[in-house]
Amino acid sequence: MEYQGVLKKMSTENLECVQYYLDMKSDFLNINQLLNRVISLSFITYECLNCGSEREIYRQGFCKKCFFESPRVADWILRPELSKAHLDKEDRDLEYEKEMQLQPHIVYLANSSNVKVGVTRKSQVPTRWIDQGAHEAIEILEVPNRYLAGITEVALKKHVADKTNWRKMLRNDIEEADLKDWKVKLMPFIPEETKEYFLEKDKAMNIYFPVEKYPIKPKSLNLIKQESFVGKLVGIKGQYLIFEDDTVFNIRSNEGLVVRIRIVKK
Structure with missing residues (x-):
């Protein structure tokens, strides 16, 4: 076929x-x-x-x-702290930016190869975690727009990684970690303007992938x-x-x- x-x-x-x-x-x-x-x-x-x-x-x-022209690949996508739609300011296409940025976003911790902090639209949970190869993830905050998620991520990544080691993820070489403990440890570093959006629930989601054999190299x-x-x-x-x-x-x-x-x- x-x-x-x-x-x-x-x-x-x-x-x-x-x-x-x-x-x-x-x-x-x-x-x-x-x-x-x-x-x-x-x-x-x-x-x-x-x-x-x-x-x-x-x-x-x-x-x-x-x-370099499409709003679908503007800088605020990879760097959510650059979002400006909440200020009614256009980057490339204000209508599109409002649609994408002015909706609930989740700041989360995921473990793909190591514990990392990330941001995704609420509608993309758990898709975002699956795409990263995370075997476990937990939500930290739910905020009303992308900018607030972005500034929270910037603050937290001073204390925890924000990238996945793709080779370790594929080898299934995962650092064991308690995401609930990590969430508690990171609480003091959440910016004042987003503390009110902290999620008290502490249940992590587990994800299982269809792998018969992990690559060694x-x-x-x-x-x-x-x-x-x-x-x-x-x-x-x-x-x-x-x-x-x-x-x-x-x-x-x-x-x-x-x-x-x-x-x-x-």
Whole structure:
């Protein structure tokens, strides 16, 4: 069987084990069903997720022009403390920015390889944690806009990490930690203007990923340079496909690539 389409991050469903789905335009694949099968991946061309052109992808699935013009990839997305919609100030598109920024956001702790602090829209819980490959996460605050979440994250990341070590995450080399204890330890460092939004509930969410075999020395597949790859799929974690030979392929960082997926062997 063969499928072709432009890569966008896998959608997920948090059941007993996370279910992964890939939208290939004419087909909607449940990637879990490809586990323990030999598949081939082939690079065909590019397709910008914003304008649909075949221009080379620059970053985050966008061609260079769209990356510097689209409100979907503005600086406030990666740095929420730069959000200005609550002040009625435009960055690239005020209507879009209000829609995205002026909604409930969660400041959280997650453990993917180590404990880290992060920010996500409330509507993206637990999707954001799954995408990071976190096996456990807990909410700290629920605030009414992205700016307040951002300034809280800035304050807390002076005392806890804000990044995931992707290699450790894929190896399942996880530092054991009590997120409830971490939440209590970080309370004194929450900014005064967001203390009122602290969530008293202390229940952490556990997440289980469909991985048969973790890579010992994960090596990242560059499909543009290599053009094609064949391997046995043995796991899915975060937004990574994990193959038997320790090759890993990050769907998220390859958004905008048009690829062909073929099941070589069942």
